[in-house]
Amino acid sequence: MYTVRKKAIYAILFLSPLVFIFLSxxxxxxxxxxxxxxxxxxxxxxxxxxxxxxxYVSIVWDxxxxxxILGALVGGCLAISGASFQGLFRNPLVSSGILGVSSGAGFGxxxxxxxxxxxxxxxxxxxxxxxxxxxxxxxxxxxxNTTPAIMLVLGGVIVSSVFSAxxxxxxxxxxxxxxxxxIVFWLMGSLASAxxxxxxxxxxxxxxxxxxxxxxxWRINVLSMGDKxxxxxxxxxxLSKGIVIxxxxxxxxxxxxxxxxxxxxxxxxxxxxxxxVGNDNRVLIPASLSLGxxxxxxxxxxxxxxxxxxxxxxxxxxxxxxPFFVYLLKKTKGGGW
Numbered sequence: 001m002y003t004v005r006k007k008a009i010y011a012i013l014f015l016s017p018l019v020f021i022f023l024s025x026x027x028x029x030x031x032x033x034x035x036x037x038x039x040x041x042x043x044x045x046x047x048x049x050x051x052x053x054x055x056y057v058s059i060v061w062d063x064x065x066x067x068x069i070l071g072a073l074v075g076g077c078l079a080i081s082g083a084s085f086q087g088l089f090r091n092p093l094v095s096s097g098i099l100g101v102s103s104g105a106g107f108g109x110x111x112x113x114x115x116x117x118x119x120x121x122x123x124x125x126x127x128x129x130x131x132x133x134x135x136x137x138x139x140x141x142x143x144x145n146t147t148p149a150i151m152l153v154l155g156g157v158i159v160s161s162v163f164s165a166x167x168x169x170x171x172x173x174x175x176x177x178x179x180x181x182x183i184v185f186w187l188m189g190s191l192a193s194a195x196x197x198x199x200x201x202x203x204x205x206x207x208x209x210x211x212x213x214x215x216x217x218w219r220i221n222v223l224s225m226g227d228k229x230x231x232x233x234x235x236x237x238x239l240s241k242g243i244v245i246x247x248x249x250x251x252x253x254x255x256x257x258x259x260x261x262x263x264x265x266x267x268x269x270x271x272x273x274x275x276x277v278g279n280d281n282r283v284l285i286p287a288s289l290s291l292g293x294x295x296x297x298x299x300x301x302x303x304x305x306x307x308x309x310x311x312x313x314x315x316x317x318x319x320x321x322x323p324f325f326v327y328l329l330k331k332t333k334g335g336g337w
Contacts, residue, residue, distance in 0.1 A: 009276060013286070017072050017293040024068035027301045030059055041065075067194040068297060070202075074191070074259045075269075075296025076289040077206050077251035082266025083273065083288040084213050084248045087220040087281050088241060089149045096252045096266030099152065099245070100159035104133025105256040107163045110170035110183045119193065122186070123201060123257045130253035133159050138245065152245075188312030189260035191300055202258040209251025213285055216243055220281040262313050264321030265292055271328050 025037050036052055040060045043050035050057060081096035089098070097103070108129025112122040140155030167187070174180040219240045222230045230237050256262075273287040296313075299320060303311040 013290040020294045020297040021068040025064050066196045067191050070194040071191050071296045071300045072293035073206050074255040075292040077255040078265040079269035079288040079292025081248040081252045083270035087224045088244050090224050099137040099156040100133035101130040101252045102261045103160040103163035105130035106261050107166045109186050113182050126257035127253050134249045186260045189262040189314035190312050198258050202254045205250040205254035209247045212247030217281045217285040264317045268321045268325050
């Protein structure tokens with residue numbers, strides 16, 4: 001009976017993102033009926049003719065579908081990175097931005113908005129500065145020629161503070177009528193401008209990061225036991241930590257550069273995964289990927305329908321994630337983490 005229940009949970013976790021993506025095609029102010037959506041998807045996938053108004057095709061294929069796919073990727077990447085970092089640092093309170101990648105990417109985007117006006121430069125600068133922030137955190141963590149977890153976390157706190165100050169400075173010098181609103185809106189997080197080109201560009205680092213974490217997820221179990229235990233089992237701890245950090249950073253930076261700063265996903269979702277499948281990272285990593293994708297799509301759809309104008313994702317994830325994390329604390333009493 002227990003095995004059947006586990007298989008059912010795994011099947012639901014695997015299929016849920018696909019279901020959420022499909023349901024997202026219906027949500028919006030412009031109603032598109034189910035037969036029209038199916039016909040549009042079938043015609044596009046088979047390269048056939050679609051006998052429907054161009055408005056329907058544009059809404060479903062050019063606006064809602066890339067937004068749903070990108071939202072699933074962003075949520076999955078943030079959640080899987082958070083789960084990896086929590087296992088690596090043996091700390092239930094760390095998230096995907098613990099090493100400063102979110103703050104670094106935020107400053108990169110703000111700098112690009114100040115200097116350029118095209119979206120492509122925002123993606124490039126956000127991704128590069130996100131990676132730079134993690135590299136700086138890693139270098140600070142090696143101040144004693146070692147990389148203990150506490151030093152990496154402290155390095156991330158320092159770098160995040162520095163880049164947060166730089167973001168504030170960028171806001172201070174920005175044009176208050178044009179650049180400042182763009183910076184503020186980007187920092188709050190949104191998928192409103194999602195296109196297939198964004199998936200093609202940001203999907204590469206996200207896919208590489210996800211594949212790397214999937215490949216090394218069993219070693220996170222060993223690393224979570226401590227450095228001495230991992231070395232006694234023949235694990236190169238420095239190399240394994242570097243791979244986990246590199247892959248998690250790639251996934252997070254790829255997500256943040258197209259969505260803006262979205263908090264709480266990498267903190268809350270892994271704990272929900274532990275409640276469902278346990279602490280084994282071989283199962284928790286895929287579960288976090290699925291749950292993160294579903295959570296982001298749910299929040300994005302809420303943001304589109306609650307009010308007349310879209311609510312930024314960063315606001316909604318904090319409103320939903322904060323109280324839910326309190327519920328998790330009460331339910332688990334901090335045990336089993």
